[in-house]
Amino acid sequence: MTIVDQRRLLPGQAAAPPGPVDVTSMYVVHHAFRRDLTAFKAAVIGTPLEDRDTWRALAGRWGKFREILHKHHTGEDAGLWPLLMARANSDGRATLEAMESEHAEIDPLLTSCTAGFERLAAYADADARDALEVRMVALKEHLTRHLDHEERDAMALVQRYLVNADWHRLEQEHFKPGYAPRDMPFLASWIMYRLPAEHFGQVRASMAGRPMELLWRLLWRRPFERRERLAFRYV
Template structure:
């Protein structure tokens, strides 16, 4: 008895995205997160260069905002490592090049956490005892971090996500998305929703909300104002 393959789903294509993996899995949430990471790193790089040394309040706001960014990125990678790559690995052992790609995802994640921590140290230094040398070191570290993450996201979008589209069942993908949603606490969700939505077109926003249900749309309405005020405080010179 033959079975009909599930149809391809429309996928979002966002600024900075280097490849769109076509297939039956709705990867809107994945691409929205990638867009937010790229957007934030551009903003942090600009803020490090433009924020006046003497503006202690803004440096403190930037340090706090970096902590939230790093938390979102670490959490995103943890979900992939626990829920997506292991399930996919079981199904692509015999696919040429696939095991190496998934091993690289884990290895690249491990290289990112230390550079996030180093940026946090420099932001903390700027918020307590700012000086030109620390600002220069921070700007250089942020640029290196952005370049590292952009390479990783490009690798994931061009190789790992297409593997998932070809080999991961809809049920496994749905389970990974539910696991991700359950793993966010209330405080994290209050930041995650407006943060991920920032800068999206209405079409992309509607598609993203369609994949996560009405609770997230309500959370967006309740939290976007506070989020916008805090963004303005942290990135006031960008």
Template sequence: MNPSAAPDTEVERPNTREMVIVHRAFRRESRLLAELTARVSAGDTARAAVLAGHFRWYQRGLSIHHHGEDELVWPLLLARLDLDADVVLRMEAQHEGVAASLARAQAALAAWESGADPAARDALVEALVEHRAALVEHLDDEEAHLLPLAAEHLSVREWQAQGEHFLANTPKNALLTLLG
């Protein structure tokens, strides 16, 4: 047998570090939402409307991102992992916590947007800061513990499916802002 004709046994693995770029954008936008909202003057409904629109854009992007993981990544990993399944279950629970914090921020936004009242603004900023804390905890945990498992247990095609889901469900003009 010719050794150079041996079959290639090395399996190509996905580049899960690409996810860190997406996470960086969500970290940045969640920080900016809280910082910029805190600077809005009392009664400045025009600025409140701009930030409310940005919040809705951010909320949609984060929801699409997490939906892709929930539907296309977590089930595959749970089916293939034994001892590390707790990592995936923790990610699912964190997604629920992030979604709940985002819902609290959305409710606070509704109370603030129309009148730009300072007390309502401060409540919104508090909700945004709490949301960011839950989000950053999740993203850090995912990058440290989940991405290595995904790289080991998913094919390139399986990993790319969630990126394609994100692209297919995100308005094209929002992609430039998110990934810029």
């Protein structure tokens, strides 16, 4: 059995259980979720109420975050958890049931945050900003706790019950079909943004490959970073 070396954790990552499956894609997506949650929380606090352009940019960027998170959770609910549920013991099934319950707790927070960003993109509403700050804090707490739980316990089940062929099939059938070619410039840039240098080679080998990296370096990176500076200009 090949044991994947995952001892070097990404910032904020709770665990990397050892085993035969290369789940780099899962961990880098989690890293991007954590990075965005911190940035959005700071932006909600720091962006002036009257700056409509920045609030509109934040609302659009929030829409991208929510879309990726929704597709990620849908892939888990439709593909990953059922496959593991069919193979796990009773303790493992309890963990998987908790994963689904945590997704259900997160969804209403995402909806309420979306309403807040949309309101602030249209009006300088101090009450709406205060409410959005409370909701962002709650979302950050819930989603961070869920990601930690998933990395510690659900990924241990992946390493115990799956092999790389299973993981590859899940990605092809349940995670990648949600994205069209037109989504790749944003998605690749979003994954790579502020990724620690020591992890870059592993991510390139496991996920992107050399052609995708060249497209990102030459065409996609700078426009993405320019839009990030506009949306998060007060962070």
